[in-house]
Amino acid sequence: MTAxxxxxNRVVRLFFYSxxxxxxxxxxxxxxxxxxxxxxxxxVWGEFLQKYLSYGRIRPAHTHVVLFGWLSMAxxxxxxxxxxxxxxxxxxxxxxxxxxxxxxxxxIVAAIVTLSMGYTTTIEYAESTWPLDVYLIVLVAxxxxxxxxxIAKRNESQLYVSLWYFMxxxxxxxxxxxxxxxxxxxxxxxxQALAGWFYGHNVIGLWFTxxxxxxxxxxxxxxxxxxxxxxxxxxxxxxxxxxxxVWNGPHHLQNGPxxxxxxxxxVIPSVLxxxxxxxxxANVFGTMKGKWHMISENVPLKFVVTGAIFYLITxxxxxxxSLMQPSAILKFTNxxxxxAHMPLFGAFSFVLFALFYHALPSLTGRKIYxxxxxxxxxxxxxxGFLIFAFTTWTAGVMQGFAWTEGKQYGVPFLxxxxxxxxxxxxxxxxGTLMFIGxxxxxxxxxxxxxxxxLLSVEEKSTSTA
Numbered sequence: 001m002t003a004x005x006x007x008x009n010r011v012v013r014l015f016f017y018s019x020x021x022x023x024x025x026x027x028x029x030x031x032x033x034x035x036x037x038x039x040x041x042x043x044v045w046g047e048f049l050q051k052y053l054s055y056g057r058i059r060p061a062h063t064h065v066v067l068f069g070w071l072s073m074a075x076x077x078x079x080x081x082x083x084x085x086x087x088x089x090x091x092x093x094x095x096x097x098x099x100x101x102x103x104x105x106x107x108i109v110a111a112i113v114t115l116s117m118g119y120t121t122t123i124e125y126a127e128s129t130w131p132l133d134v135y136l137i138v139l140v141a142x143x144x145x146x147x148x149x150x151i152a153k154r155n156e157s158q159l160y161v162s163l164w165y166f167m168x169x170x171x172x173x174x175x176x177x178x179x180x181x182x183x184x185x186x187x188x189x190x191x192q193a194l195a196g197w198f199y200g201h202n203v204i205g206l207w208f209t210x211x212x213x214x215x216x217x218x219x220x221x222x223x224x225x226x227x228x229x230x231x232x233x234x235x236x237x238x239x240x241x242x243x244x245x246v247w248n249g250p251h252h253l254q255n256g257p258x259x260x261x262x263x264x265x266x267v268i269p270s271v272l273x274x275x276x277x278x279x280x281x282a283n284v285f286g287t288m289k290g291k292w293h294m295i296s297e298n299v300p301l302k303f304v305v306t307g308a309i310f311y312l313i314t315x316x317x318x319x320x321x322s323l324m325q326p327s328a329i330l331k332f333t334n335x336x337x338x339x340a341h342m343p344l345f346g347a348f349s350f351v352l353f354a355l356f357y358h359a360l361p362s363l364t365g366r367k368i369y370x371x372x373x374x375x376x377x378x379x380x381x382x383x384g385f386l387i388f389a390f391t392t393w394t395a396g397v398m399q400g401f402a403w404t405e406g407k408q409y410g411v412p413f414l415x416x417x418x419x420x421x422x423x424x425x426x427x428x429x430x431g432t433l434m435f436i437g438x439x440x441x442x443x444x445x446x447x448x449x450x451x452x453x454l455l456s457v458e459e460k461s462t463s464t465a
Contacts, residue, residue: 007091007094007095007098008080008081008084008090008091008094009362009363010094010098011077011080011091011094011097011098011101012077012080012081012359012363013077013363013364014077014098014101014102015073015074015076015077015080015101015104016074016077016356016359016360016363017445018069018073018101018104018105019069019070019071019073019074019077020070020356020441020442020445022065022066022069022070022073022108023066023069023070023074023349023438023441023442024438024439024442025065025069026062026065026066026069026070027066027431027434027435027438028435029058029061029062029065030062030066030431030435031428031431031432031435032053032058033055033058033059033062034424034427034428034431035428036055037424037427037428038421038424038425038428040055052116052117053116057115057116057117057118058115058116060115060120060127061111061112061115061116063125063127064108064111064112064115064127064128065108065111065112066344067125067203067208067344068107068108068111068136069108070349071208071344071348071349071352072207073101073104073105073108074352074355074356075207075208075211075212075352076100076101076104076143077101078211078215078352078355078359079143079147079166079170079211080097080143080146080147081355081359081363082162082166082214082215082218083147083150083151083163083166084150086156086160086162086163086218087150087151087153087154087155087156087163088154088155088156089150089153089154089155089156090150091146091150092146092149092150092153093145093146093149096142096146097143097146100139100142100143100146103135103139104136104139107132107135107136107139110132110135111128111132114128114129114132115127115128121181121184121185123180123181123184123192123196123199123200124196124197124200125180125199125200125203126180126181126184126196126199126200128181130181130182130185133177133181133182134182136177137174137177137178137181137182140170140173140174140177141174143170144170144171144173144174147166147167147170148167148170151163151167160217160218161214161217161228161231161234161235161238162214162215162217162218163214164214164234164235164238165210165211165213165214165217165238166211166214168206168210168238168242169206169207169210169211169214172202172206172207172210173203173206173207176198176199176202176203176206176207177199177203179195179198179199180195180196180198180199180200180203181199183195184196184199190257190258193253193256193258194249194250194253194258194262197249197250197252197253198246198249199249200249200252201245201248201249201251201252202245202246202248202249204343204344205241205245205246205248205273206241206242206245206246208343208344208348209241209245209311209343209348210238210241212307212311212347212348212351212352213237213241213280213311215348215351215352215354215355216280216284216304216307216308216351217234217283219300219304219351219354219355219358220283220284220287220288220301220304221287222358223294223298223300223301223304223354223358224287224288224291224294224301225291226287226288226289226290226291227287228283228287229282229283229285229286229287229289230282230283230286233279233282233283234279234280234283236275236276236279237275237276237279237280237283238276240272240273240275240276240279241273241276244269244272244273244275244276245269245273245276246269247265247266247268247269248266248269248270248273248318248322249266250262250263250265250266251263251266251267251270251322251327252266253266254266254267254322254323254324254327254328254331255324255327255328255331263324266322267319267322267323267324270318270319270322271319271322273315273318273319274315274316274319277311277312277315277316280308280311280312281308281311281312284305284308288305299357299371299374299375299377299378300353300354300355300357300358300374301354302378303350303351303353303354303357303378304350304351304354306350306378306382307346307347307348307349307350307351307354308347308351310342310343310346310347310350311343311347311348313342313346314339314342314343314346314347317339317342318339321335321339328400328404329397329400329401329404330396330397330400331400333395333396333397333399333400333403334391334392334393334395334396334399334420334423334427335392335393335395335396335397335399335400336396337392337396338388338389338390338391338392338393338396339393341385341388341389341392342389345385345434346385346389350381353377353378353381353441356441356445357374360445360448360449361452361455364448364449364452365454365455366448366449366451366452366453366454366455367448367452367453367454367455368444368448368452369444369447369448369451369452370444370447373440373443373444374444376437376440377437377438377440377441377444378437379437380433380434380436380437380440381433381434381437381438383430383433384430384431384432384433384434384435384436384437385430385434386430387426387427387429387430387433388427388430388431388434389430391423391426391427391430392423392427394423395420395423395424395427398419398420398423399416399420402416402419403416
């Protein structure tokens with residue numbers, strides 16, 4: 001292995017291993033939150049714990065760790081791993097990339113501490129304070145610079161579609177983050193709410209979704225050993241998501257204190273998002289033609305295809321709940337919790353699991369320690385998530401109608417809360433299974449690094465092809 005390749009692998013390993021650590025921490029906090037729905041006083045014995053482990057303090061810490069510790073660090077590691085392969089060019093400035101990885105970990109620690117102390121902006125997904133926001137923007141800009149410089153000096157003339165998605169995401173993310181985290185400091189009221197949800201929705205759609213779709217287009221042909229079904233379809237998907245997603249923010253304020261025309265303006269592009277979703281699913285099913293039998297034995301491929309299906313479900317739910325009547329029932333209920341976890345865990349975390357299992361042998365020179373543990377990871381994750389999702393969706397529908405009827409028939413709010421207790425217990429059980437699945441994942445990765453069977457020379461060349 002050359003010194004350059006060693007430095008590249010060192011960078012990717014830093015981001016990947018760090019992200020797994022934050023995945024476990026983030027899901028631990030998430031499990032505590034799920035238990036608090038059943039037992040509100042869980043872990044709040046004494047004044048100190050009651051203050052710093054209250055629901056309002058640790059909930060933003062959970063979302064921050066999962067979004068920016070697990071998903072975003074894993075995404076950055078994936079970009080640093082995939083872009084050199086698609087460009088046939090070694091990663092530019094690997095030492096700078098390594099420094100960014102260390103500084104990114106410091107950011108997550110600082111965010112957890114400050115949020116737990118109650119320093120927050122209260123804006124969804126943008127709760128951290130402005131000094132930390134500026135700090136993260138600099139890190140993201142540095143990572144984007146490395147990626148763009150690597151692409152600019154590429155030795156491959158064709159830009160594969162994944163690179164389109166990566167470049168678009170790296171352009172959009174800094175602007176989105178500035179609007180959601182910096183601009184909102186200087187405005188108040190309805191404009192602040194609109195700016196906040198412009199960021200809150202688009203950080204999902206123009207960062208987590210677009211990079212995740214780029215990973216799908218990279219992994220699917222490699223794992224299925226079929227060429228991508230249609231490059232043209234994938235580009236149609238890229239340009240339609242770039243065109244329509246940016247206008248979706250107002251549907252989060254449906255039936256709220258914004259002009260009626262703006263509510264409707266948020267619905268139309270939400271419905272049009274079915275177009276890019278269709279292009280992705282058409283490509284997935286077209287690429288998998290004749291290779292569906294491989295899913296039974298290829299766990300990474302199973303994760304990718306399942307993640308793509310969850311992505312479809314997410315983007316069918318989104319347009320539906322953006323409509324005024326469904327939103328009037330579902331808004332502020334448990335339904336939203338299940339829907340929010342669908343893209344971030346069900347879709348793109350699954351895609352990341354596939355990327356980790358695919359990339360780890362070439363990063364470490366060792367095979368995955370246990371295929372059985374990979375299967376356990378898959379089934380614990382999907383069964384746990386389906387329990388979690390269906391209980392929150394069902395509870396949300398019941399909750400919304402109970403609130404509506406409560407206004408008419410005088411149903412007490414507390415009675416609605418008590419009636420949802422069985423769903424809260426089922427949600428905690430599903431969350432426990434999801435958490436155990438991630439422990440299995442981390443254990444398998446750890447054992448692969450230390451005890452995985454060494455790759456042969458032929459296998460090494462195949463894993464880096």
